[in-house]
Ligand SMILES: Cc1cc2nc3c(=O)[nH]c(=O)nc-3n(C[C@H](O)[C@H](O)[C@H](O)COP(=O)(O)OP(=O)(O)OC[C@H]3O[C@@H](n4cnc5c(N)ncnc54)[C@H](O)[C@@H]3O)c2cc1C
Ligand SMILES: Cc1ncc(C[n+]2csc(CCOP(=O)(O)OP(=O)(O)O)c2C)c(N)n1
């Protein structure tokens with residue numbers, strides 16, 4: 001065989017280059033040193049040295065989600081690998097393609113409780129799409145190429161490759177990606193023609209239709225968003241997006257009803273409840289979206305397009321399930337729609353839009369301004385308005401009220417511009433993720449919309465941001481509370497604010513300074529615009545500490561255990577509707 | 588259609604690549620997602636391509652059974668998942684080794700019953716027998732129950748293996 005022989009560490013670098021990787025996020029240690037030695041002797045791959053391995057994984061997530069590439073992480077054995085676990089779980093829940101390489105003790109020591117040994121493949125099995133322990137250098141090239149293939153194909157997800165030190169140092173043959181095909185894994189991407197035909201027939205006959213689309217549209221690539229936009233406009237049907245789907249259809253389009261679900265808009269949730277045909281595309285009927293299952297859209301026929309057969313009929317039984325890739329299926333749906341020259345029932349559709357507009361007229365996202373304190377919603381709105389004419393704006397978030405306000409009040413017209421931790425809800429995601437986004441898009445404006453509690457979870461990455469001179473902006477809605485926790489305690493636990501007040505917060509302006517960035521603060525509404533403008537114009541990393549109303553709650557809200565048509569619209573609603581006992585146990 | 592809350596028992600055959608950790612993946616899937624395992628057997632069935640066959644007997648509502656199959660299919664080293672319970676007729680068998688200790692009348696009675704059940708004696712001492720019995724799970728259960736009164740001391744069971752009837756392979 002003509003394959004070139006080289007060390008495992010060299011094979012890894014070669015494989016990364018052949019996979020088109022240009023950036024990796026990582027942190028060295030004893031068990032991965034041979035790889036770091038090789039990294040040092042080449043210049044095709046840039047290594048971003050994070051400050052904690054968790055930052056590396058979220059960094060790779062932001063990089064991947066904003067660019068469509070596979071994110072790559074390198075960590076050492078033991079604590080390096082365990083620090084990566086949260087990020088892997090996050091990527092699994094949100095379908096983010098990653099490959100994580102972890103060092104491991106040499107094969108002859110595995111199982112001996114060797115220094116910095118842990119059962120990395122055992123620990124990460126439930127939080128990865130797949131993982132490998134490579135036992136021979138000879139298997140390494142194939143395994144790495146397979147890992148990239150698995151990470152990006154079908155429903156994307158994180159894959160871990162555990163690399164014992166002797167495998168890195170040993171010698172084996174290098175095989176290029178073209179020479180390798182996977183034995184078993186072949187996801188179905190083309191939808192069944194008969195099902196698509198049936199689906200389009202059902203759609204064409206709808207009187208109260210709705211498109212309910214999600215992260216799968218984003219996963220399928222920018223073309224899927226274009227096709228979705230085309231189909232939606234061809235049909236004239238209303239469209240709602242999940243938290244993960246924001247940007248898959250333009251927020252500025254009149255057919256967009258806003259996000260649905262627990263903190264979705266009144267019109268989106270009411271339309272979901274009352275529709276007669278639901279077209280779910282790349283969305284997974286998450287509990288945050290459905291509310292009480294037995295009252296979820298009771299009168300509708302449901303179509304569900306998803307690349308993962310396990311997403312179909314998991315929480316909600318549907319009438320037509322189509323397994324396939326969104327872009328692929330949408331193309332066929334559009335063709336079928338055009339072929340049958342489908343003309344929806346205009347009268348019925350007009351009535352439906354009239355009903356929707358009546359719901360819209362409730363203006364559920366309205367909030368009361370206050371001349372003395374900044375309302376968090378107002379801060380997001382101004383950030384949106386002052387940046388909306390810019391080409392390249394990317395938003396990441398932490399987790400909490402600020403995340404929901406960002407989803408409600410910041411409009412996304414394009415996919416891949418919104419990076420948030422939806423499925424796992426990981427506080428500390430936003431800052432490292434923003435760092436990853438900025439690395440993938442050097443010229444863009446990248447803002448982490450943060451809470452003061454969440455930002456402390458991965459604040460160390462400010463140091464990485466300084467090292468690589470990334471002009472990331474951190475926009476903190478500082479309410480001095482774990483606001484989302486405080487809100488639930490107010491609604492469910494008699495306003496007993498157990499451990500949700502953030503005492504002894506750092507001075508974020510000084511903190512920015514300490515990390516080599518610029519610190520700004522807005523305390524009153526009349527300072528808000530100036531701070532936002534200065535933040536945008538500063539060509540360096542900025543922390544903008546926006547002191548907002550401490551008591552504001554996020555509405556509208558479907559309380560736990562309630563249905564889509566039982567939303568709380570504002571503070572006045574809550575006294576009348578105590579949360580049911582069944583609702584209390586839900587998260 | 589059907590009662591969506593009715594719990595059904597299904598026998599599922601899974602063809603997998605016999606790579607390290609594959610059984611842990613399958614078992615972890617069942618424990619992690621709260622599915623039942625009534626019986627699980629595994630062995631390599633095609634050494635030339637390192638393929639193993641896992642037979643799982645599980646129970647759940649129709650929606651859960653559908654999820655179980657979809658989740659099994661999602662595992663990367665899985666080649667094929669086949670629900671024998673819904674895919675036509677199949678044969679299923681279990682084997683058990685059963686140790687009975689006793690003297691006199693009890694010994695005679697145990698041998699008599701073993702004969703009726705076509706259980707074979709595979710080991711014997713002055714005061715014990717080990718029986719080998721093959722059959723459906725219910726038959727093994729019945730035999731074991733009868734042996735309880737006759738000095739049953741130890742049971743080892745393989746769990747169910749199953750295969751479809753007719754000419755087709757999995
Ligand atoms: C505090 C908090 C509050 C939240 N509140 C809300 C809320 O009010 N509303 C809301 O919507 N969410 C909310 N979420 C997020 C929620 O938890 C889920 O993460 C989210 O609803 C899931 O979005 P999705 O259905 O689009 O699925 P995703 O998690 O994005 O999954 C994508 C689906 O598409 C499929 N898919 C992937 N790639 C493809 C492809 N190429 N082709 C076809 N299918 C594909 C996948 O198999 C999967 O089923 C909240 C989260 C937090 C942390
Ligand atoms: C790692 C982690 N721990 C705990 C939680 C639970 N949790 C969800 S939101 C929240 C409070 C977030 O506070 P902050 O960042 O200040 O955001 P706010 O809600 O005030 O906008 C907590 C503790 C979580 N999501 N992630």
Ligand SMILES: [Mg+2]
Nearest residue numbers: 451452481483
């Ligand atoms: Mg807060």
